[in-house]
Amino acid sequence: MTIWLGRDAAQVIIEQANIFFPLETGGVLLGWRDGEDRVVVDIVGAGPKALHGRHTFIPDHSWQVEQIDEAFRNTAGDLDYLGDWHSHPAGVAAMSSEDRSTLRRISRRVRHPIMVIAAGRNANWTFGGWMQLRPRLLRRSVAECQPIQYFAVPSEWPRAPLSAE
Secondary structure (H helix, E strand, C coil): CCEEEEHHHHHHHHHHHHHHCCCCCEEEEEEEEECCEEEEEEEECCCCCCEECCCCEECCHHHHHHHHHHHHHHCCCCCEEEEEEEEEECCCCCCCHHHHHHHHHHCCCCCCCEEEEEEEECCEEEEEEEEEECCCCCCCCEEEEECEEEECCCCCCCCCCCECC
């Protein structure tokens, strides 16, 4: 499994992380599933009523849902929710216990959701990616680290305006 992250989406994540530095920010990942791979072409930001802290943030969930619904409608269902992204300012691109809990909670509603974490500051950001899986023999689901590949999204692919607010 690979997380394919559009360069424009990655750039908006970095811009948002820099704007809110040294506080966390985040949002949702939009794209589609291609077999086991996830293709991220757009992101939605935290939202106008989000709360940002040093080690956590609380998104404006209602606003995010509106943005997801609008992207789904505007692309005739081609763009869908894949998971969440957030920043670890001046930290590392590794999942905390809170991140694991969040991804596990998302997996109750979304099959195999992904999480992307951007860590760093200024021009020095690194990304990490995970997918929540439920292996056949295990009762509990587990988050597994996944490779991220960056790519230029072709202009003819379905896209919604990147909503980073």
